[in-house]
Amino acid sequence: MIKIEEPLKTDVLILGSGIAGLRCALEVARCGLDVIIATKDFPRESNTLYAQGGIAAAVDPDDSPKNHFEDTITAGGGICNEKAVRALVQDGPKRIKELISYGANFDRISGELHLTKEGAHRLNRILHSGDYTGKEIERVLMLKMVSITNIKPLPFMMGIKLWIEDDRCVGAFLLDVEAESILPIKCRAVMLATGGAGRVFQESTNPSIATGDGMVIALEAGLKMANLEFVQFHPTALHLKDAPRFLLSESMRGEGAYLRNLNGERFMAKYDDRMELASRDIVARAIVKELKVTKAPHVFLDLRHLDSDFIRKRFPTIYATCLSYGLDITKEMIPVHPAAHYIMGGVKTDTYGRTSLKGVYAAGEVACTGVHGANRLASNSLLEGLVFGYRAGRAIVKDYLPLSKKSPVVLDTSFNEVEIKIVNELRRQIATLMWQACGIVRNGSELENLFLELLNIEAIFGKEPFERRRRETWNMIQLGKAIAQCAIYRTESRGAHFREDFPFKDDLRWKRETIFVKKGKEYNFIKEEKDKLL
Ligand code: SIN
Numbered sequence: 001m002i003k004i005e006e007p008l009k010t011d012v013l014i015l016g017s018g019i020a021g022l023r024c025a026l027e028v029a030r031c032g033l034d035v036i037i038a039t040k041d042f043p044r045e046s047n048t049l050y051a052q053g054g055i056a057a058a059v060d061p062d063d064s065p066k067n068h069f070e071d072t073i074t075a076g077g078g079i080c081n082e083k084a085v086r087a088l089v090q091d092g093p094k095r096i097k098e099l100i101s102y103g104a105n106f107d108r109i110s111g112e113l114h115l116t117k118e119g120a121h122r123l124n125r126i127l128h129s130g131d132y133t134g135k136e137i138e139r140v141l142m143l144k145m146v147s148i149t150n151i152k153p154l155p156f157m158m159g160i161k162l163w164i165e166d167d168r169c170v171g172a173f174l175l176d177v178e179a180e181s182i183l184p185i186k187c188r189a190v191m192l193a194t195g196g197a198g199r200v201f202q203e204s205t206n207p208s209i210a211t212g213d214g215m216v217i218a219l220e221a222g223l224k225m226a227n228l229e230f231v232q233f234h235p236t237a238l239h240l241k242d243a244p245r246f247l248l249s250e251s252m253r254g255e256g257a258y259l260r261n262l263n264g265e266r267f268m269a270k271y272d273d274r275m276e277l278a279s280r281d282i283v284a285r286a287i288v289k290e291l292k293v294t295k296a297p298h299v300f301l302d303l304r305h306l307d308s309d310f311i312r313k314r315f316p317t318i319y320a321t322c323l324s325y326g327l328d329i330t331k332e333m334i335p336v337h338p339a340a341h342y343i344m345g346g347v348k349t350d351t352y353g354r355t356s357l358k359g360v361y362a363a364g365e366v367a368c369t370g371v372h373g374a375n376r377l378a379s380n381s382l383l384e385g386l387v388f389g390y391r392a393g394r395a396i397v398k399d400y401l402p403l404s405k406k407s408p409v410v411l412d413t414s415f416n417e418v419e420i421k422i423v424n425e426l427r428r429q430i431a432t433l434m435w436q437a438c439g440i441v442r443n444g445s446e447l448e449n450l451f452l453e454l455l456n457i458e459a460i461f462g463k464e465p466f467e468r469r470r471r472e473t474w475n476m477i478q479l480g481k482a483i484a485q486c487a488i489y490r491t492e493s494r495g496a497h498f499r500e501d502f503p504f505k506d507d508l509r510w511k512r513e514t515i516f517v518k519k520g521k522e523y524n525f526i527k528e529e530k531d532k533l534l
Contacts, residue, residue, distance in 0.1 A: 002413045002466045005176075007184040009403065010036045010152075012396055013172055014191040015159035015214055018046035019134075019382055020364030020389035021193030022141035023095075024353075025151050027393025035151045036185060038174050040158035040468060041209055044138055047195040047365060048382065050207055051134025052249035052317065053118055054126035055386070056379035057092035060115055063123050065089035072380060075120045075279045076373025077495030078511055079227075084369040087351045088380070091387045096127065099386070102140045105129055117254035118378035120279040124254075126379045131249050131315045137382065157183065158468055159213060162190060162221045162360065163408055169359030170404035172217075173411060177468040184408040189359055189396040192218060192347060193389065196365035200476045200483070201340035202428075202435035205237050205247040211472040212479035214366040218347040219482055219518050224356035224526070226368040226513045227345030228479075229486035229497045232376050233440050234341035235259075235283040238334065239298040243325045245339045248301055248318060250378050253277060255314060257303045259287070260333065262296035281375045281496045284338040288440050291337075300333035338440060342381060344372040344496065345486070348515060353392025356517075359401055363388035370513060374495020416462040418470060426457050427473045434480050442487055443501045451484045485523045486514050 011033035014021045025035045037043065058068040068089040073080050100106065106127040107114040115124040129136035145151050156177045163171035163184060171186040194214025198206030219225055236252070236259075237245040253259070253276040261267045271286040272278035278286075287299050303311055308330035312319050315329075322329045346368040353361040353369075363369075364385040371384055418426075437450035458477045465471055492506035493499050516525045 003181040004411065004413065005181055005183045007171070007186050007408055008036070009186045010034045011187060012036070012189045012191060013038065013185050013187040014193055015172070016046065016193035016195055016364070016366070017043045017153070018048035018193060018195050018364055018385060019137055019141065020385035021191065022145055023386050023389030024191050024193060024363060024393040024396070026141070026144060026148070027390050028396050029148045029150045031397045033150070033397065036154050037151060038154040038157040038159060040156065040177060040213065043153045043155050044142060045207065045209055046138065047206060047210055048134045048385065049138045050247070051382055052131045052247055053251040054116060054128030054133045054379045055096065055137070055382040056121065056126050056377065057096045057383055058089060058125055059093050059096060059113060059127065060123070060125060063125050065092070067123060068092070068125060071121050072371065072377045073373070075375050075377040077375050078373065078505070078507065079494065079513060080373035081370025084351050084371045087391065088371050088384060088387050091391070092383050095386045095390060099137065099140065102144050104136055104140045116251050117277065118250040119253065119277045119283065120274070120377055126251065126254070128251065131251065131317045134382065158471065159194065159217055160466070160471060161411070162217060162357070164221060164357070165404055165406060165409070167358065168401070169357050171408070175466060175468065175471065180467060182411065182413060182466065186404055188401045188403055189361055189399070191353070191392060191396065192360065192362040192366050193364050194366045196343050197479050198340045198342070200431065200434050200480050201231070201439065202431040203237065203245050203337065203339040205234050205245055205339050205341045211475050213472065213475050214362070215346055216475040216478045218355065218360070218362070219478060221357065222517050222519060223360065224348040224515055224517055225345065225482065226348040226370070226515050227486070228343065228483045229490050229514060230344035230372070230374050230495055231340055231483065232280055232342040232344060232496050233284040233338040235280055235287055235338050236301050236336040237339035238322065239337035240325050240327070240335060246321055247341070248334060248336055249315070250280070252301060252303060252315060252318070256306055257301050259283070260300045260302050261290045262294040262299070279375055280378065284440055285498060287338055298335040298337045301336045302333045303329055304331065304333065342376055344368070344374065344376055345514070349388070351391065352395035353388055354395055361392040361396055363392045374497060413466055414463065415465045418461055418465070420469065422460070423470050423473050426460065427476065430454065430457060430473070430476045430480055434483070438484055438487055440498065442497070442499050444488060444491070444499070447484050447488045451481055451488070454481045454484065482518065482523065486516070489525055490514055
């Protein structure tokens with residue numbers, strides 16, 4: 001059993017401190033509400049911090065929200081939520097202007113914003129700060145946050161459960177990862193902004209914190225979830241022995257880098273007229289085909305034809321990181337392989353971050369607004385976090401739900417002690433199984449087996465654990481099972497979800513989001529007429 005502390009009270013509890021959580025915090029604090037931002041690690045440790053390429057928005061006079069809308073819809077494989085995409089592209093330029101007014105330094109040439117290109121954008125519309133755009137955005141939002149007295153960061157506190165009374169969320173339970181006790185927080189609104197879950201897969205560009213914690217909190221509380229089968233595999237992660245799967249930004253291809261196979265051929269022409277700048281699902285699958293044909297462990301990203309000073313200046317982080325592994329990217333080709341990068345699905349929300357449970361809001365990668373459909377357009381994710389973080393903040397202020405007068409519900413905090421050595425091995429096994437059976441190419445029987453294997457691993461835990469590493473691993477199991485269920489359910493191929501046993505798009509049956517709620521052990525898929533997009 002683990003100790004439960006006396007509850008704290010605040011107006012708004014935000015779980016997560018990436019772009020969505022921070023932008024939401026600024027909005028609710030500006031309106032006078034007290035905010036706690038809880039993070040399981042240091043406050044700046046988020047997926048946002050590692051975003052390289054940039055943030056897309058129609059800020060160029062030759063561009064328009066309409067163009068951005070069309071590119072987003074085309075990349076999304078026919079199932080984007082058009083209302084959400086409209087909100088994204090129309091609000092985007094305003095929110096970016098604000099970021100600049102907070103001090104965000106995006107690259108400029110002769111005073112004008114430098115806009116770069118990435119896959120499936122018809123125009124250059126990506127603002128960036130070198131190749132460390134997320135770090136720059138996190139810097140200014142953090143600076144702004146610490147200047148506001150009614151925002152209180154609570155580091156090393158991991159959200160584990162919603163506190164629900166009478167069909168409404170009135171707070172949440174946090175695991176104090178250092179004291180190993182539980183802190184209930186009573187509030188008017190809980191905002192999930194915990195980011196993604198790339199670490200559920202063996203090959204991933206994500207930092208180690210990305211274990212899907214917020215998605216599992218919602219899943220286990222029976223909130224509506226959507227589109228979890230759509231996992232984006234970034235085509236180019238560094239593939240060197242003993243090096244982490246470091247992201248090699250798509251903007252490298254945007255600035256002219258080529259993809260070559262083991263034989264040195266520029267192969268993308270075989271797969272798409274847009275070549276290296278086709279959408280990510282197409283490029284990732286093309287790489288997998290080339291690997292099969294050439295029997296190679298990786299393909300190459302080639303920048304050798306670009307000016308070396310330009311490379312060093314434009315991609316300082318990537319240049320330095322590769323050099324630290326003995327690879328000079330101005331002179332040598334870079335071995336690359338696709339890796340899990342982003343989950344298009346998550347906690348289903350409306351266009352103001354409201355979820356199916358009153359009192360719970362979500363934005364950023366943890367949420368599914370539907371803007372990305374089956375395949376996210378590059379650099380739309382930071383924009384989504386910014387736009388919908390703000391919009392969720394507006395909704396929280398508008399709804400202004402009352403604080404509960406009751407004491408927290410009683411939690412069963414007994415758990416089975418699983419040795420940490422075993423936990424680490426299970427974590428490795430889960431990620432390997434997910435990568436092998438639920439990666440870029442899937443089929444029904446392997447997915448069914450995967451689900452059973454995950455059930456076996458879950459049985460080793462027996463009960464839900466209350467310690468950070470164990471809890472993350474348990475979350476990986478819960479999310480893995482849900483992703484597998486969604487991938488089994490969608491018997492077609494669309495966007496990032498490719499089933500070799502159903503290799504074609506089936507608009508008649510599947511031009512719709514995958515929506516489900518988990519009830520006990522059951523995954524109940526819902527076919528709502530209003531969600532049907534055809
Ligand atoms: C990248 O820099 O390639 C990542 C950008 C994104 O995921 O949108």
